[in-house]
Amino acid sequence: MNVNNRTTGQQLTPYAAEAVPQSNSVAGKENMFMRLMLEQMTHQDPSNPTDSNQMANQFAQMAQTESLTTVAKLMNANNTLMDNLQTLSTANLVGKQVMVQSDSVDLKNQPIEARITLKNPASVVTLHLKDKQGTDHTISLGKLPVGQNGFSLDPQKNGLPAGEYTLSIVTDTGEKSPTIELAGTVNTVRISPADGQILLDINGLGDVPYNQITQFGPAHSKPAHSF
Structure with a gap:
């Protein structure tokens, strides 16, 4: 078979x-x-x-x-x-104040709230603001301790015309790129059609990704230096 x-x-x-x-x-x-x-x-x-x-x-x-x-x-x-x-x-953040890590700002005529974080205490701290024309404006922040240091900057008082500026911090200790945070009020919240990213339109800062927010609420818990 x-x-x-x-x-x-x-x-x-x-x-x-x-x-x-x-x-x-x-x-x-x-x-x-x-x-x-x-x-x-x-x-x-x-x-x-x-x-x-x-x-x-x-x-x-x-x-x-x-x-x-x-x-x-x-x-x-x-x-x-x-x-x-x-x-x-x-x-829910619309109309609320937040802080954002940024090295650029669009100055108007009103003061801005900011904060820098130093890894080491410095005797001489200078804020540099470079405008679109390449002019470098400097403001002395004086002697600052290690950690977070908040301050208020009045553009009119310092003779800064309205416009966009690039920010940087220089210290006498040679510390590289200290963190700069800027405060602003959230105007709108939108979702980018390109990649679905959440963007916040913040007064003086423009569109900022949600993950760049470093603090929710007022900029300073204690009186800040005014310049």
């Missing part, structure tokens, strides 16, 4: 070929896997049956893939939820 008339290389029956789902979903792929495996078992060579360990491994791989897909979907859902919550929370 010929027992080799059914081999593993035999084509699928018309029923199996039609039954294979075309969906790319996890459920569709799982259904396809089960039907193909049943066809393989049906047409296997009785003298050389499919290894049960191989079948078990295939089951395990399928289950692992489905589990990872489910985890990925849950993570995406959580990320979407967090983004929505962040957007709702930033909408």
Whole structure:
């Protein structure tokens, strides 16, 4: 008796070929896997049956893939939820004062609130403001201790015309790029159509990404130096 008339290389029956789902979903792929495996078992060579360990491994791989897909979907859902919550929370910032780490400012006629952070105490601290024409205006901030130092700057008092300026701090200790923070009121909150980033339009600072905000609320908890 010929027992080799059914081999593993035999084509699928018309029923199996039609039954294979075309969906790319996890459920569709799982259904396809089960039907193909049943066809393989049906047409296997009785003298050389499919290894049960191989079948078990295939089951395990399928289950692992489905589990990872489910985890990925849950993570995406959580990320979407967090983004929505962040957007709702930033909408409440309109009209509120915040502080932003920045090295540029658009000066008007009113004073601005600022803060610099020093890693070392300095006897001579100078604020440099360079305008669009390249003119460097300097203001002496005097002697400042280590840590956060808040100050108020009046453009009119210092003869600074309205316009955009680039800011930098120079100390007698040679400290490189001390952090500069500027205070401003949030005018509007919008979502960038290009990348979905949350942008805050802050008075005197323009559009600022949400992640550049360093403080919510008033600039100084104690009286600041005025210049």
